[in-house]
Amino acid sequence: MHARRMRGWGGVGAMALVCVLALSFMLLLPWTQSRGDGSTGTGGPGVAEGTHAVDASCQSPEKQTLSPSAADGPTIAAIKARTGEKRKLIVGVDQNSFRWGYRDPNNTGAALEGFDIDLVRRIAEVILGDRNAVQFKAIPTNQRVPAIQEGRVDMVVRTMTITCDRLKDVAFSAPYFRTGQQVLAPKSSTITGYDGTLAKKKICTAAGSTANTQLTGDLKAGKLPATADISTTVPNQLDCLVRLQLGEVDAVVTDGALAASQAAQDPTVELKGAAFTAEYYGVAMKKDADDLVRRVNQILVEYRANGWQRSYTDWLSATLGSDSATSMPPAPQYLRTS
Template sequence: MKMFKRLTGMGVILALAAMMLSACGQGGGSSNSNAAGNTEAPKAEAPKTETAAPQAGSLEEIKKRGKFVAGVKYDTFLFGFKNPTSGQVEGFDVDMAKAIAKKIFGDETKLELKEVTSKTRIPMLQNGDIDAIIATMTITDERKQQVDFSDVYFKAGQSLLVKKGSPIKSVTDIKKGTKVLGAKGSTSVKNIREKAPEATVLEFDNYQDAFAALKAGQGDVLTTDNAILYGMAKQDPNFEVVGGNFTDEPYGIAVKKGDTELQQLINDVIKSMQESGEYDKLYEQWMGVKPSK
């Protein structure tokens, strides 16, 4: 009897031990278990959705908007100049913008012009305020790091504007004490500092302000691209362009980096205008001479 009782007691103990081991195996072996022993199913990741919003300045966005927005100058006679009589912005660059709008929409009036200066044009393009810069902008390696350029649409070169009778006839006449006027952010300011390092360079927000300063006697010479200077000389015959060109300043139309579709369309417009003779007519209309080949 004693032996039977001992065996019975041991059986109970073994059974209890087995139950405890089973409970531990169910509740403590998984890192996903909670306090009640329930396991959590792994959470499924939400499917990733990519938005296909058109890039600002891309053809898709321009067409969706219903107009082409071009940054042009309002102070550059012959290229982009706000006519004080009509209030309209006119010039070679404006007509190039119209040709691009016509290519996109078949209607040159689907165009909005926004005023830019040499200082503001790249930031406005990068901020999406404009689709392209058509504003006497010289193609340079430095600017190519910030924007993409079209093919050359105007061949220009830097020159000098002086009052008739000035002793300054070329860039070699610019000495220490000579006051040279230019526009902020323009390549012409950088170039003149290299060509005449002893000169005093005064920078203005735009070319009309610089020209007004020259007429007021605040400087001796104004420098920028010859085409712009010819326009100033036409405005006031008391001034003349001298010295020929001392740099090569090809103009390009700038678009956002990577906006290859719009860049190609603009190149197609330039090429088509050149092949049809429309470009030569436009050039002669504004510059008074035929383009050099």
């Protein structure tokens, strides 16, 4: 699949269109509560509850995952046991992150597409034999973990960074993308990066995001100017761009990969300074879904060799550059043993 480039998405008016589209499609993608029968959750009958060990020091959360396996287990069996229209992989995604998971209004039907969506379809193809056997559920940034824990989705593929705190609540696959936090601000702004120029500036982050956690910690530790205002949080990361365009905040802090896509949507903003963290996106699943974690890791081994680069070229090369070396995660390590 080749990306169809979007035109004329800059400015507040266009973003209003995005918000309207997001609302309308959210209505088309209703939240389904788990009924405890395995049809909408990840577990289903017979899935054992358990406690899984995580490296106590947790210096490298991206390595805290299970080794790959192509074997089925109770979680995958429950997914495959769904019948009729319900025989689909249920995945939490974004639908308004340009080039990651979004609906292009210029395309007939406005189907979901993007880098994350390509990966979802590959997972569905391997597990269910049909790349279209997916029920997409649009979820806001701050609902990614609850959606997994409550069984509303089998997994989340939504530019979700692997962190030690999140490993307490969900399991992750090996990394499928590398990025880092960056500052996004108007081109005319005096802000130069994640530095002293953020003093007396209002900064927007998404609630529950790694950016929000980073800023909160840095402000307490004195690594961020004491006068920086980080009180503005939103449910969805894209809402920060709208706040920036409306002049309600001075800057946005988010993953550089997402920020670059937002800068492509609005030519009046740009990335300020280099990335100041190193982070890795992973596929998030229930903590007890060991067989699904192992299967996704097996799929990722094959996907990195055949599919990842093509998807990067289609969707991200226009915003992140043709050289994908800095975005490709390192060879995975599987330190979690149980």
